[in-house]
Amino acid sequence: MSRIAIPASIEDAPEASRPLLEQVTKQLGSAPNLFRLAANSPAALEGYLGLFGALGKGRLPAATRERIALAIAEFNGCGYCLSAHTYLGRNLAKLSPEEIAANRRGGSTDERADAAVRFAVQVAETRGHVSNGDLFAVRNAGYDDAQIIEIVQHVALNIWTNYLNEVAKTDIDFPVADGVAA
Numbered sequence: 001m002s003r004i005a006i007p008a009s010i011e012d013a014p015e016a017s018r019p020l021l022e023q024v025t026k027q028l029g030s031a032p033n034l035f036r037l038a039a040n041s042p043a044a045l046e047g048y049l050g051l052f053g054a055l056g057k058g059r060l061p062a063a064t065r066e067r068i069a070l071a072i073a074e075f076n077g078c079g080y081c082l083s084a085h086t087y088l089g090r091n092l093a094k095l096s097p098e099e100i101a102a103n104r105r106g107g108s109t110d111e112r113a114d115a116a117v118r119f120a121v122q123v124a125e126t127r128g129h130v131s132n133g134d135l136f137a138v139r140n141a142g143y144d145d146a147q148i149i150e151i152v153q154h155v156a157l158n159i160w161t162n163y164l165n166e167v168a169k170t171d172i173d174f175p176v177a178d179g180v181a182a
Helices: 015-028 035-036 042-056 062-076 079-091 097-104 111-125 132-140 145-168
Strands: none
Touching: 015 035, 015 042, 035 042, 035 079, 035 145, 042 062, 042 145, 062 079, 062 111, 062 145, 079 111, 079 132, 079 145, 111 132, 111 145, 132 145
């Protein structure tokens, strides 16, 4: 059971969060627990959706964004995000079970994506204090400065959702990923 109240419905959320949750429902078909949890703070929900939306317009492919989310969720031990991104990775980004397993180990079966995922994990592990070698490796794989900045933002966004879900102990409302306690 969540340690922070999650509004049971859009109508139960603060008034300023309701239009945002309605947008989420239009896009996803429902408002998952993470979004309703964040809705307790309309400012936090707006900030999350704003950054998420902006990054969706970036140059990293959706599959790479999901790969990074899986790697960071595993790194942080967030069962909610592992379950959500396993579901999204499989069903939206069309990642194979082998790819999802590689992402959770901090890599990828795709050579170029592997550099992005490994760099993302290095950013998290070193709290941004990556080495020149780490930066060289991701650049050498073909990522430019704009894409590197997007990778760092994806790490930060996923750390925020991981931390929020772990603080709240958010109930998982996605199929529970392998190795995650329900």
